[in-house]
Amino acid sequence: MDFIREEYFTAEAGINTADVVFIIDESGGIxxxxxxxIQSFVQSLIGSLNVNQTGVRVGIVTYNEAPKAHAYLDSFQDRTEAQQFIKLLPYRGGGSNTGAALRFTLESVFKGRGSRExxxxxxxxxxxxxSQDSVKEAVAELHWFPVRVFAIGVNEKTPDLYDMEGGNRLTLFTAKVTEKSVDAFCEDAPSDVIFLTESSERISAEDFRKMKEFMKSVVTKSIVGLNDMRVGVMQFSTRTKVEFRLNQYFSKDEILEAIDNMKQQNGGVETGRALTEVSQFFSEGGRRSFRVPQILMVITDGAATNPDNLRKNSDALRANNITVFSIGVENANKTELLIMAGNNQSNVFYVDKFDQLETLYKQISGVICSITKHRKYGE
Structure with a gap:
């Protein structure tokens, strides 16, 4: 396979509460x-884990001829801290003693500070x-402790991995880590994303919950942080309500909790007015001046009460370099969805039922990646 999807990895590993240590080869062959x-790839895997001191704890070891512990199992409070730390790892080069690295990790990290019984x-x-040293015996020692080992080869024919696979001691993946795999996770691609979500009286409480689950799925599968994707949420019905701003939360756990705590407003559907008010929202904690992509996701299930100013207000957003994605559900007016998206059909998404919202994630993420993946600060 070209690369490991993070949701496949976590499903296979069954990781919900665990002490997880990444052991990263930094030898000259890399x-x-x-x-x-590899740093970006590991960030993506960490992004799929529930990192905190009561859930998944993460440690970091790199190795060439000699291993080095950069972070122990009590080092990170959440996944954002771990992801930011991975970005700063230095590359040393040199030889490759994988066996020594495995033994070091067992003795110094799994038996060290922060490890839980x-x-x-x-x-x-x-x-x-x-590896320039023996690997099989080190894997056996880890298995006996017991530690479950996942081997990820960044080359489809990486030596030693198949030798390490004996019995049930090792779960083996091969992952050809390339620019393609990094782009698939939208790595190193900062963006400012605001969800503008309808909360009128025509949406049932259960469907409103499903809208929140959709937003959470986008956040969960993205790299969120101060220098990565920032997220804000605004509700709209007859009036708008700011739930949280782009500079308010920088960790996934905080954002997910804030979305969970959203209360439905009820009332009418003033979509045009909401589009006007959300424009200012991008100025509060956004990074437009650094040419970071500005993305608005409008989620609605019907026609606007007053559609006359919809086109004018949508055009004003695009004039401010804000890309609008229209996400329609059930009775959403498809003409209005297209107007909000600037007649760009690729930015319009529609599902028949609220249950299907989460299926849109892969489609939407692909379009967002195409906007953000090559954009850097200041370009």
Whole structure:
């Protein structure tokens, strides 16, 4: 396969509460460019984990001839901290002693500070080169402790991984980590994303909950942080209500909790008015001056009460370099969805039922990636 989807990895690993250590090869066989790709790849995997001190704890070890512990199992409070830390890892080059790294991780990290009793242990080895020392015995020691080992080869024919696979001691994945795999996760692509979600009286309480679940799925599967994707949420019905601004929360856990706490407003549907008011919302904590992509996701299930100013207000958003995605459900007016998206059909999404909202994530993320993946600060 080209790369590991993070949802497949977590489903296979069954990781909900665990002590997880990433063991990353930084030997000369990797090279600086590939090491940067590995950093982004590991960030994506961390993004799929429930990182906190009561859920998944994360440690970081790198190795060449000698291993080095950069972070222990009590180092990070949430996944954003861990992801930001991964970005700063230095690349050293040198030889590759995978066996020594595995033993070091067992003795110094899994038996070290922050390690918990009666919690499953998981080692994730990311390597590209043949080890200069023995690997099988080290894997056996980890298995006996017990530690479940996942080996991720960044080359489809990475040596040693198949030798390590014996019995049930190791779950083996091969992952050709390339620019393609990094782009698939929208790595290193900051964006300011605001959800403008309808909360009128025509939406049932259950359907409003499903809208919140959709927003949470986008957040969960994205790299969120101060220098990555920032998220804001505004509700609209007869009036608008700011739930939280782009500079209010920078961790997934905080954002997910804030979305969970949203209360439906009821009332009418003043979509045009909401589009006017949300424009100012992008100025509060947004990074437009740094040319960070500005993205608005409008979620609605019917026609606007006063559609006359819909086109004018949508055009004003685009004049401010804000890309509008129209997401319609059930009775949404498809003409109005297209108007809000600037007649760009690729930015219009529609499902027949609220249950189907979460299926849109992959489609929407692909379009967002195409907007953000090559944009850097100041360009």
């Amino acid at each position: 090279g600086n460019n590939n090491f940067q790709l 009666d919690v499953q242990k998981v080692a994730i080895v990311v390597t590209d080169s043949k």
